[in-house]
Amino acid sequence: xxxxxxxxxxxxxxxxxxxxxxTPQDIVNYTSAYATVIKEKKSCPKVxxxxxxxxxxxxxKNIIISTLQLMGVDVIDxxxxxxxxxxxxxxxxxxxxGIMISASHNPMQWNxxxxxxxxxxxxxxxxGKRIKALAENRDFTYEEYTHLGKVESVNDMIDYHINKxxxxxxxxxxxxxxxxxxxxxxxxxxxxxxxxxxLLEKLGVKKENIFIENGDICGEFAHNPEPLAKNLTGLSxxxxxxxxxxxxxxxxxxxxxxxxxxxxxxxxxxxxxxACADYILSMKKxxxxxxxxxxxxxxxxxxxxxxxxxxxxxxxxxxxHKMKEANAVIGGEGNGGVILxxxxxxxxxxxxxxxxxxxxxxxxxxxxxxxxxxxxYYMAKDKxxxxxxxxxxxxxxxxxxxxxGFYNEEDGLKIDFDNSWVHLRTSxxxxxxxxxxxxxxxxxxxxxxxxxxxxxxx
Numbered sequence: 453x454x455x456x457x458x459x460x461x462x463x464x465x466x467x468x469x470x471x472x473x474x475t476p477q478d479i480v481n482y483t484s485a486y487a488t489v490i491k492e493k494k495s496c497p498k499v500x501x502x503x504x505x506x507x508x509x510x511x512x513k514n515i516i517i518s519t520l521q522l523m524g525v526d527v528i529d530x531x532x533x534x535x536x537x538x539x540x541x542x543x544x545x546x547x548x549x550g551i552m553i554s555a556s557h558n559p560m561q562w563n564x565x566x567x568x569x570x571x572x573x574x575x576x577x578x579x580g581k582r583i584k585a586l587a588e589n590r591d592f593t594y595e596e597y598t599h600l601g602k603v604e605s606v607n608d609m610i611d612y613h614i615n616k617x618x619x620x621x622x623x624x625x626x627x628x629x630x631x632x633x634x635x636x637x638x639x640x641x642x643x644x645x646x647x648x649x650x651l652l653e654k655l656g657v658k659k660e661n662i663f664i665e666n667g668d669i670c671g672e673f674a675h676n677p678e679p680l681a682k683n684l685t686g687l688s689x690x691x692x693x694x695x696x697x698x699x700x701x702x703x704x705x706x707x708x709x710x711x712x713x714x715x716x717x718x719x720x721x722x723x724x725x726x727a728c729a730d731y732i733l734s735m736k737k738x739x740x741x742x743x744x745x746x747x748x749x750x751x752x753x754x755x756x757x758x759x760x761x762x763x764x765x766x767x768x769x770x771x772x773h774k775m776k777e778a779n780a781v782i783g784g785e786g787n788g789g790v791i792l793x794x795x796x797x798x799x800x801x802x803x804x805x806x807x808x809x810x811x812x813x814x815x816x817x818x819x820x821x822x823x824x825x826x827x828x829y830y831m832a833k834d835k836x837x838x839x840x841x842x843x844x845x846x847x848x849x850x851x852x853x854x855x856x857g858f859y860n861e862e863d864g865l866k867i868d869f870d871n872s873w874v875h876l877r878t879s880x881x882x883x884x885x886x887x888x889x890x891x892x893x894x895x896x897x898x899x900x901x902x903x904x905x906x907x908x909x910x
Contacts, residue, residue, distance in 0.1 A: 454468075454472070454473055454474075454562075454883065455471060455472055455473055455474060455478060456880070456881060456882070456883065457482075457584050457587075458580070458767075458880040458881075460566060460567060460574040460575065460580065460767070460768070460769060460880070461482070461551075461564055461565045461566045461567040461574075461575075462474070462478065462482045462564060462565050462587075463555055463558070463562060463563075463564035463565075463881055464478070464562065464563075464564070465561045465562055466508050466561060466562070466563055474562075474563055474564070476515055478587075479512060479515045479516060479519070479565065480515060480519050481587040481588075481590060482565055482583065482587045483515070483516050483519040483520060483523075483551070483565065484519055484523055484586075484587070484590075484592040484594075485582075485583045485584070485585075485586035485587035485591075485592055486549070486551070486565075486567055486575075486583050487499075487519070487520055487523035487524075487525050487592070488523070488583075488586055488591075488592045488593075489575075489579055489582055489583055489586070490525065490548050490549050491523070491524070491525070493548070493570075494548050496524075496526070497525050497526070497547075497548035497549070498525065498526035498527065498528060498545070498547045498548055498601075499520055499525050499526070499527055499528070499547055499548060499549045499550055499551060500527075500528045500530060500538055500541045500542050500545065500547050500549075500550035500551075500568075501513060501516055501517055501520070501527055501528070501529050501530070501550070501551050501553070502529075502530040502531060502532070502533035502537070502538045502541070502550075502551075502552055502553065502609075503531065503532065503533070503552070503553035503554065504532075504533075504534075504552075504553065504554040504642045504643050504704040504705045504706075505532065505641060505642030505643050505645070505669040505670075505671065505704060506553075506554070506555070506560060506563055506642070506671065506704065507560065507671030507672060508563050509553050509554075509563065509671075512553050512563055512565075513529075513531070513553055516551055516553065516565070517529060517603060520601055521600045521601040521602075521603065522594045522595065522600060522601075523592070523594060523595060523601065524594075524595035524599045524600065524601055525601040526601045526602050526603070526604070527601060527602070527603045527604070528541065528545055528547060528604050528606055529603055529604065529605045529606070530605075530606050530607070530609040531605070531607070532643050532646060532669065533552075533609055533610060533643060534610070534613075534643050534644070534647055534705055534706035534707065534801070534802070535552045535554060535556075535566060535705040535706065535707040535798070535799070536613065536706065536707055536796070536798050536799065536800035536801070536802065536803070537609050537610050537613045537647070537706075537802075538550045538552045538568065538572075538609075539568060539572035539573070539796050539797075539798040540572065540609070540612065540613045540616065540795075540796055541572075541606070541609050541612075541613075542568055542570065542571070542572040543571075543572045543796060544609075544612060545606075546570075547570065548570050549567070549568050549569055549570060549575075550567075550568040550572070551565050551566065551567060551568070552565075552566040552568070552705065553565060553566075554566060554704060554705035555704075555881075556703055556704065556705055556707070556708070556881065557677050557678035557679075557703045557704070557708065557881075558677075558881060558882070559673070559676065559677065560672060560673055564881075567580070567583065571797070572796055572797070572798060573769065573772055573797050573798065574767075574768055574769040574772075575769075576769065577769075610643075610646060610647050610650065611650070613647075613802065614647070614650060614651050614654055614802060615654075616795060617651070617795065617802060617803055617806050618654060618655070618806070620792075620794060620795060620803075620806070621735075622731070622732060622735060622792075622794075622807060622810065623655075623806045623807065623810050624810045624813065624814065625654075625655055625656050626656070627810060627813035627814055628655045628656045628657065628809045628810060628813045629655070629656025629657075630656075630813065631697075631809075631812065631813040632658070632661070633657050633661065633696075633697045633698070633809065633812075633813075634661045634663075634694060634695060634696045634697050635652060635657060635661065635662055635663070635696055635697065635698060635699070635700060636663045636664075636665065636687055636690040636691045636694060636696045636698075636699040636700070636712070637649070637652070637662065637663070637664050637665065637667075637687075637699065637700040637701070637702075638664075638665040638666055638679075638684055638686065638687040638690075638699070638700070638701045638702075639664060639665070639666055639667050639702060640666050640673050640674065640675070640677045640679075640701075640702065640703065640704055641666045641667070641668055641669060641670050641671075641672060641673055641674050642669060642673070642677070642703075642704035642705070642706075643669065643704070643705065643706060644702040644703075644704075644706045644801070645664065645666070645667040645668065645669050646669070647706055647802055648664075648700065648702060648706070648802070648805070649662055649664060649667070651802050651805060651806065652805075655805075655806060655809060657809075663690050663694045663696065665686050665687050665690050666686070673704065674686075677703055677704050678703065678708075679701035679702060679703055679708055679709070679710040679721060679788060680710070680718075680721070681718035684699075684701050684710070684712065684718065687699045687701055687712060688712060688716035688717075688718075689716070691712055691714065691715075691716045692715070692716040696714065697714050697812070697818070697819070698711055698712060698713065698714060698719075698812070698819045699711060699712030699713075699716070700712075700805055702801045703788075703801075706801045706802060707789055707798070707799040707800065707801055708721070708787055708788040708789055708799065708801060709721070709724050709788040709789070709790065709801035709804040709805065710724060710788045711723075711724060711727075711808065711819065712819070713818070713819035713820045713823060714818055714819050714820060715820060717820075719819055719823055720823075720831075721786070721787055721788035722746065722747040722749065722786045722787075722788075722829075722831055723747070723749065723823065723826060724788045724789075724790060724804055724808075725742060725746070725750060725782075725783075725784045725785070725786060725788070725789065725790055725804075726747065726749045726750050726753055726826055727808055727811065727822060727826070728782065728784075728790045728792075728804050728807045728808060728811075729750055729753060729754065729782045730753050730757075730811075730825070730826075731807055731808070731810070731811040732781060732782045732792065732807065733753070733754065733757035733759060733781070733782070734757065736781050737757060737758055737759060737781075738759050738779070738780065738781030738782075739754070739759045739760045739761065739762065739778045739779060739780045739781065740753075740754040740759060740760075740761050740762070740780050740781070740782055740783055741761070741762045741763070741764055741771055741774045741775045741778055741780045741783035741784075742761075742763065742764070742771065742783060742784060742785060742786055743763065743764050743765065743766045743767070743770065743771055743785050743786065743863075744763050744764070744765060744766060744860065744862065744863050744864075744866050744875055745766055745785075745786060745866075745875045745877070745886070745888045746763075746785060746786030747786050747829050747831060747890060748827070748829055748873075748890060749826050749827045749829050750786075752826075752827045753826065753827075759781075760778070762774055762777075762778045762780070765862055765863030766785070766863055766877060766880070767880060768785065768789065768791075768798065768799055770863075771783055771784065771785060771789075771791065772791065772797045772798075775791065775793065775797070776797075780793070781793070784799055785799065786831075788801070788804075789801075790803055790804035790807070792807075828892065829890050829891070829892065830890065830891060830892070830893055830894040830896070830897045831888065831889065831890045831897055832888070832889045832890075832894070832897040832898040832900065832901040832902075833886070833887070833888050833901070834886075834887040834888075834889075834901040834902060834904075834905050835879075835882075835884040835885060835886050835887060836884060836885040836887065836905060836908055836909065837883065837884055838878070838883045838884055838885060842885070842908075844864075844878050844885065847876070847885065847908050848861070848864070848865045848876075850907065850908065851865060851867070851876065851904065851907060851908070852865070854907055855867055855874075855904075855907075857869050857873075863875075863877055864876050864877025864878065865877070871891065871892050872889065872890060872891035872892070872896060872897070872900055873889065873890055874887065874888070874889040874900050874901065874904055875887075875888045875889070876888075876904060876908075885908070887901050887904050887905055888901065889901040889904070
């Protein structure tokens, strides 16, 4: 079974039987349920719809738009886009919600409906549960032919999004242009192929100094789309062969961001947020937030700048909630997601690129030198496939009975030790238990994660 429903939407592999995989029937049911919740709050709503570069995106989009129309909902179709761009579009057009068609870092056979509220943020837990119940019970009513929704196409949304980034006081186009950067970028044959080069050029990077890997939106990803070092060997070669100052990698919907240093070595997606927060905190004092699976480095940097650090459960909606509660000036997730409230409450890779380039341009630091500034933590990531025989509550109890440390059960089970931690939780995007660990050496982090996996499997 590869259909996963969470409060932020529905995700699954295309094809198969309804209820087991992401089929046309499941898409219609969840879209209809979402429209029902939207209509309960406004009688004549409009919703923004967009997609990433997956081969199934157009088909799924057509089903969603037709369903929304039949529910009496007007649609603003921005087609190829990024998740942060659709969040910005909701704000721009004062719409009542949005649906992004993207399974983020999941492989090609997956797709998903990401559901947003009128603030351009993921729907809250209460609305998410109601949407899920309505979809499962098919408890919705379609409009008569005289009250169908209308469709408007908008093709300038990415340009609008980038212009808003350039207006931020933290982004210095002149400094970036003067730095004369040479930049490699892997846009994984998705909508980063449109947005990343356009952003770089608007930031003052010369077109001839931009070297794009996998820059065709052909419907097929050139490699596993998660922006991890093992998937970015091509980008590493591009950086060294073209003598680039840095490399940029984004996921298919451009809300995750990872960098490579000038020597072609992975900067680390965990340090994307750390570096951006370091820069923002140097200009604007305040608090920060990341999720429980993120590096301790953000906490260390925040304290150095005189702020307070707060942790939230995993998930953008949870991070945003904690950021508002803590009045954080910047936050995000350790998987390369940067959230800056001055722009919008959503993970935004395009924003992260602009912030880091400005930071490098103003300081004159190389990427390797910037990385040396930060505390040296090493992270390992493992997983256990859920096959129906594993009960997560039993897993947690078994680990607690065996491993001594400081327990946090706000989101799965996190165990803190003096110089390391391990976090296990069920995934919202795949049928697995994720096991993340962090320590002062890579070997220690990997052994910590593997020891937990062995304990559970044993």
